[in-house]
Structure formats: structure tokens, C-alpha cells
């Protein structure tokens with residue numbers, strides 16, 4: 386099946402709303418045409434700088450303005466990261482994804498340390514991914530030169546619903562960062578969250594935005610919201626497993642080559658539910674007991690599930706060869722000390738404001 390970049394919302398809605406068994410069958414068929422159905426890529430997500438974020442994402446306990454029980458920490462050292470990466474490798478992960486709670490990357494010592502972390506993990510023969518917020522073209526080039534394999538930057542939801550969740554940056558900034566990453570050989574990981582109160586049309590709208598990118602993202606994480614006390618979305622109801630399976634299947638159909646990543650919310654899913662997601666085309670998970678800050682199944686539990694389902698972890702650099710890491714002293718790219726102007730729409734989101742005003746004990 387040829388990759389299409391002209392999906393419309395109506396077409397995607399028609400797929401999403403098909404009778405369940407037909408949807409599953411179609412997605413599983415496309416999945417088998419493009420991927421080994423018994424192989425699942427396993428990533429470990431590592432929060433290298435936790436909490437204290439200036440943004441107001443309504444789902445996120447790392448936003449400084451909300452009152453949650455989260456304990457923040459400054460940027461980890463390169464040695465700490467190396468030790469964690471080695472542990473992840475021993476337990477079967479092929480990729481380490483480093484997340485920092487930043488609005489955007491700032492040139493300077495901390496970014497230089499992140500570049501060193503990228504070099505260090507790449508030299509362990511693991512795929513390295515980063516999610517550091519908004520990024521300029523020069524910063525993307527520097528990450529690529531350090532040996533970055535993938536950059537994660539989620540669209541979160543449809544462009545329309547994005548405004549109901551985040552007021553401190555615009556949807557167009559997300560697309561601009563993805564575009565900056567695309568100017569390098571780093572692959573793109575971009576997806577979103579369901580269960581934030583969005584409509585099915587919004588879910589389809591997000592898939593339009595992702596599938597019409599050319600090329601489509603190499604990886605698309607589908608997260609189910611994990612409501613955290615103190616955040617604006619704390620009271621949201623759990624997403625029905627059927628919605629998760631439908632979303633995975635629809636993503637698989639409209640983006641046949643992409644790795645569809647079953648991300649946050651797996652602790653709320655049964656093994657049977659996760660198995661249906663794999664059947665519907667999910668072929669990647671995050672391993673480790675924490676997903677940045679929210680709970681995730683234990684690695685051993687995942688390996689037992691893999692055994693029961695006859696699934697095998699994907700080897701690193703199966704989809705694309707390992708990038709080279711250029712050492713800092715041989716870098717072609719300079720620290721430009723950039724101060725880019727990312728947008729700050731600043732519209733009012735009532736539930737975000739209400740959560741800001743609420744004390745933890747209220």
C-alpha cells in the first residue's frame with residue numbers, strides 16, 4: 386500500500402468508526418504488509434530534568450504552576466545517564482529517550498551536557514531519542530551531529546483542541562520544531578494523548594496533522610491520559626480500551642510504515658487489551674516502571690507479556706543505520722547563543738487557571 390499524505394478528517398473518521406472487527410482486520414493486514422508482527426521496539430524513557438516547567442500543559446504534573454506531589458530534580462549528570470542507559474540495555478531496551486521539562490532548548494552548558502549524553506548513549510550502541518521542547522535548526526543540527534537517532538515532539542491533539550489544553554505556546558511552533566528536525570537525518574517521533582476531553586473529530590484531526598507531514602513521522606506515540614491529582618485534567622475519566630485500540634488501528638492504517646508506540650496509560654490496560662493493540666498495529670512500547678513521571682508496568686511484567694504473546698524486542702538500528710557521533714572538539718556547528726521567539730498565545734483556559742489557584746490540600 387502506497388503512503389498517502391492527503392488523508393482528510395472525513396476519511397479518517399470513517400476508518401475510526403468502522404465496525405470493530407473490520408477495523409482490526411484491516412489494520413492487522415496493513416501491519417503485516419509493512420512490519421514483522423512479532424517484533425516490538427522497546428524504549429526506556431528517562432527524565433533527565435524533572436519538574437519546574439514554565440509551560441501550562443493541562444495534563445502535566447511537571448508544570449511548575451500546578452500543585453502536585455511531584456519531586457523535581459536538576460539536570461542529571463552524564464555519568465548518571467550512562468548508568469541508567471546501561472541498565473536499560475541489560476533489560477532489553479534498544480532505545481533511551483531522554484526527557485527534560487523545558488519550554489525550549491537554550492544554548493549553553495546544560496545543552497552541551499545533553500549533547501554529551503547523546504554521544505555517550507550512542508557509543509553504547511543504543512538508539513538515542515530526546516524530548517527537550519522547542520528546537521531551532523542549529524540546535525537540531527548539533528543534536529544530529531552528536532549522534533541523535535530520534536527527536537520526540539508531540540502534537541498532543543488536534544490544532545483546535547490544542548488551544549483547550551495549552552496556552553503558553555502555539556500548535557504552529559510544534560510544526561516548526563518538527564520541520565527543524567526534518568532538516569537533519571534525525572527521525573521524528575510525534576503523537577498525542579487521548580482522554581483529555583477531546584472529541585473523536587479531534588482525534589481524527591490530530592491524525593490528519595501527523596499523516597499529512599511528508600515524510601510521515603517514523604514513530605507515533607499514542608498515549609492514554611493518566612490523570613494526575615493537582616493538574617487541570619485530574620478529573621478526566623479513564624479512556625475506554627476500545628478507544629485506545631481504535632486509535633492505534635486507525636494510526637496504523639493511515640501511517641503504514643510508522644512505528645506506532647503504545648505509550649502512557651498501559652498500567653490501566655489489561656494484558657488482553659494491550660495484546661489487541663499489538664494486533665491492531667502497535668509495535669513499540671516504553672519499558673521501565675516510570676514514564677517520565679507517571680507509572681508504567683515493570684520491565685519483568687512486560688517481558689512475561691512478550692513471552693505469553695510470542696513477541697520479540699526489536700534490535701537497535703533495525704530501521705535505520707546507527708548515526709556517527711562527532712566529538713565536541715570536532716563539531717562543525719557553533720553554539721549560536723540563539724534567543725528564538727516562540728509564540729505565547731496566552732489565551733485563557735479556565736480549568737488551567739482553576740488548577741493554578743488550588744492548593745494541594747484544598
Ligand code: SF4
Pocket residue numbers: 438439440441442445446447448485486487488518
Ligand atoms: S508536557 Fe513538557 S512542556 Fe508541557 S508542562 Fe510538561 S514538561 Fe513542560
